Amino acid sequence: MEACPTSRGFVSFLTNEVWYFSERFSLDFFISDNMPKGEIVLGCLAPHPPHVVYAENPEQNEPVSEGGWETLRWGYNRLARKLKSIDYDALVIFTPHWQTYIGTHFLGLPEFKSKSVDPVFPNIFRYNYDIKVDVDLAEKMREKASEHGIITKMMRNQDFRVDYGTITSCHMLNPDWDKPIVTISSNRNAHYYSAEVMNEQAAALGRACAEAIEESGKKVVMISSHSLSHRHFVTESPLPEDMSKEHIYNHSQYVWDMKLVDLMREGKMRELIDILPEFTEQTIAETEAGGLTWMMAAMGFPEYSAEIYGYQSVIGTGNLVAAWDPNSVTREIVL
Amino acid sequence: MEDAEVLFGIYCPPHPQPLLSPDANHGYSKLRAAFETCRERIEQSDADLLIVYSTTWPSIIGHQIQAHPEPEWVHVDDDFHYLGSMPYKFKMDVDFADCLVESSKSRGLHSRTIAYDGFPIDTGSVVALKLLNPDNRIPACIVSSNMYANRSETIVLGKSIRDALSKQKKKAVVVVVSSLSNRMFTEHIDPTEDRIHSPKDDEWNRKILEFFADGRLEDLSQLSREIHGQIRVQKVVAYKPAWWMAATMGQHNNYDGEVLAYEALHGSGGAVVTLTPSTGSVGDKEFDEDDVEYYHGDRDVLNKGML
Ligand SMILES: [Fe+2]
Numbered sequence: 001m002e003a004c005p006t007s008r009g010f011v012s013f014l015t016n017e018v019w020y021f022s023e024r025f026s027l028d029f030f031i032s033d034n035m036p037k038g039e040i041v042l043g044c045l046a047p048h049p050p051h052v053v054y055a056e057n058p059e060q061n062e063p064v065s066e067g068g069w070e071t072l073r074w075g076y077n078r079l080a081r082k083l084k085s086i087d088y089d090a091l092v093i094f095t096p097h098w099q100t101y102i103g104t105h106f107l108g109l110p111e112f113k114s115k116s117v118d119p120v121f122p123n124i125f126r127y128n129y130d131i132k133v134d135v136d137l138a139e140k141m142r143e144k145a146s147e148h149g150i151i152t153k154m155m156r157n158q159d160f161r162v163d164y165g166t167i168t169s170c171h172m173l174n175p176d177w178d179k180p181i182v183t184i185s186s187n188r189n190a191h192y193y194s195a196e197v198m199n200e201q202a203a204a205l206g207r208a209c210a211e212a213i214e215e216s217g218k219k220v221v222m223i224s225s226h227s228l229s230h231r232h233f234v235t236e237s238p239l240p241e242d243m244s245k246e247h248i249y250n251h252s253q254y255v256w257d258m259k260l261v262d263l264m265r266e267g268k269m270r271e272l273i274d275i276l277p278e279f280t281e282q283t284i285a286e287t288e289a290g291g292l293t294w295m296m297a298a299m300g301f302p303e304y305s306a307e308i309y310g311y312q313s314v315i316g317t318g319n320l321v322a323a324w325d326p327n328s329v330t331r332e333i334v335l
Numbered sequence: 336m337e338d339a340e341v342l343f344g345i346y347c348p349p350h351p352q353p354l355l356s357p358d359a360n361h362g363y364s365k366l367r368a369a370f371e372t373c374r375e376r377i378e379q380s381d382a383d384l385l386i387v388y389s390t391t392w393p394s395i396i397g398h399q400i401q402a403h404p405e406p407e408w409v410h411v412d413d414d415f416h417y418l419g420s421m422p423y424k425f426k427m428d429v430d431f432a433d434c435l436v437e438s439s440k441s442r443g444l445h446s447r448t449i450a451y452d453g454f455p456i457d458t459g460s461v462v463a464l465k466l467l468n469p470d471n472r473i474p475a476c477i478v479s480s481n482m483y484a485n486r487s488e489t490i491v492l493g494k495s496i497r498d499a500l501s502k503q504k505k506k507a508v509v510v511v512v513s514s515l516s517n518r519m520f521t522e523h524i525d526p527t528e529d530r531i532h533s534p535k536d537d538e539w540n541r542k543i544l545e546f547f548a549d550g551r552l553e554d555l556s557q558l559s560r561e562i563h564g565q566i567r568v569q570k571v572v573a574y575k576p577a578w579w580m581a582a583t584m585g586q587h588n589n590y591d592g593e594v595l596a597y598e599a600l601h602g603s604g605g606a607v608v609t610l611t612p613s614t615g616s617v618g619d620k621e622f623d624e625d626d627v628e629y630y631h632g633d634r635d636v637l638n639k640g641m642l
Contacts, residue, residue: 099413100413101414101519101521102414102519102521102522102523102601103522103523105413105414105416115452115453117451117452117453117454119392119393119394119454119457120393120394120395120396121396122449122451122454123451126452126453151521151522151523153417153523155417156416156417157411157416157417157419157420159409159410159411159420160411160416161411161455185413188570191568191569192518232395232483234395234396234397234445234481234483235396235397235445236396
């Protein structure tokens with residue numbers, strides 16, 4: 001079989017080029033008639049500065065705070081409430097803080113229980129976690145990615161410590177931890193090649209993951225875990241949650257971040273991903289890891305408005321909580 | 336202030352293969368043997384502490400200094416998790432860490448000690464300390480590599496370490512944990528077929544090793560920006576290990592250098608080198624990059640002028 005027609009183009013099984021034209025994540029031609037097809041029920045942009053978990057004071061985190069970063073946290077809280085109203089089987093998260101240089105890796109054991117101490121902000125994040133993994137879904141994604149020429153590896157060392165990006169984003173979206181997750185490492189193409197290559201490879205991974213989700217028959221929430229602009233202050237106030245000290249690192253970071261928010265509101269995700277290499281370079285953005293490109297490619301580059309839940313700086317970086325709801329009935333204008 | 340006493344310096348790679356799979360490739364076992372040689376030399380020295388600067392411990396909030404008296408964990412590498420786990424329990428020199436925070440602050444650096452149960456000590460530091468000081472015979476101090484720091488800040492950090500050594504009258508062995516060329520293969524390979532990623536990386540590595548063998552540490556420090564552009568993957572702003580090593584050991588070329596091993600580690604250049612202070616300088620260069628004693632912080636360029 002060389003290629004399959006879809007409603008919007010052709011899918012090639014030998015090359016990626018034609019496949020790239022598909023602007024939809026419904027890949028129904030792969031599914032046998034009697035199996036319910038899986039789907040992406042929501043895509044979330046979920047930044048992971050550990051400060052937001054610290055500010056929430058959950059029992060899992062050892063340090064105690066007086067709050068802080070409410071604009072971001074309250075936005076997160078509202079998105080978490082929306083998630084409670086959605087029927088889904090698993091959260092699939094792409095994280096910048098599991099950095100791999102030899103391919104893309106997937107958590108491959110059913111449970112991880114340990115303590116995560118942030119290597120950069122250990123004073124505010126020492127979190128005891130107990131995480132369930134949907135290994136079947138992880139393996140399916142790995143298999144599909146591999147079929148499409150992406151270098152992959154399952155991570156099956158029980159001593160492995162789950163990264164704090166995964167924990168922070170998942171905690172803020174689902175503090176009850178009542179759904180299994182799949183964590184996907186970020187292969188650092190931007191370091192080895194360029195932001196353009198990162199964009200292409202992350203998009204290929206996104207398409208492969210969408211295919212795996214469809215075949216799995218599961219309902220999945222995707223999470224792209226990162227800040228937008230990502231220049232940090234290199235000093236910290238004595239009280240990290242002192243909001244009188246918090247502001248964006250510089251104005252150009254802010255202007256770029258707002259440019260992206262505008263494109264999201266306008267439903268121009270293809271355009272946004274096209275300018276992402278420039279944005280990433282100009283603001284040393286955490287989009288360099290590929291998460292947003294991965295998620296948008298998996299969702300077929302939405303042409304509808306993103307739900308905007310909140311924007312705030314954390315230690316100088318620009319952070320946005322946003323979501324893409326493919327269901328036009330439940331899609332909202334939040335802010 | 337009395338001059339600092341650094342007995343010798345070691346430059347070694349951060350990858351876990353010499354610790355976890357030394358027999359998978361002849362080169363890995365040669366690197367392992369070179370680590371063993373360094374371990375013996377440390378044992379034979381009368382060093383009071385090991386000071387480790389690891390490129391695999393990035394920091395953002397200034398400079399972090401490990402100060403847990405006995406950090407303990409089971410570490411697993413992000414890429415090489417399939418090679419196995421690395422259980423560790425180390426002994427840190429807390430007094431020295433506290434003294435270093437003070438000395439670095441007095442030179443304008445933002446620094447702090449880190450002492451938390453379960454803090455993730457990085458792969459490079461774990462590999463180095465487990466191989467160089469397996470019985471914790473002498474205590475160690477690990478300092479982070481700030482991801483935004485460039486030349487001035489890194490050199491001032493090295494000088495702060497000398498200040499702390501002088502103040503405490505301690506004799507140190509300094510350990511830099513870093514690859515030479517750091518481009519790895521982006522696919523999984525049969526370890527028996529490991530080699531340096533490209534002839535260009537190999538040629539540059541060998542040139543750097545010539546400088547090391549000649550004891551030309553300050554010359555290497557001055558070549559850092561060139562090295563970064565030529566053979567370093569652009570993960571961070573600069574190749575900093577030679578700056579740190581020269582500033583910590585002494586910014587000159589008066590060393591006896593010895594290259595104990597040079598091998599490929601998944602494509603990157605892994606070398607174990609020692610530098611021992613001696614007399615008689617080598618080299619024919621003089622430099623115009625200013626030496627720096629005090630760090631004045633960001634120059635706030637982006638917020639000046641028109642927007
Ligand atoms: Fe991050």
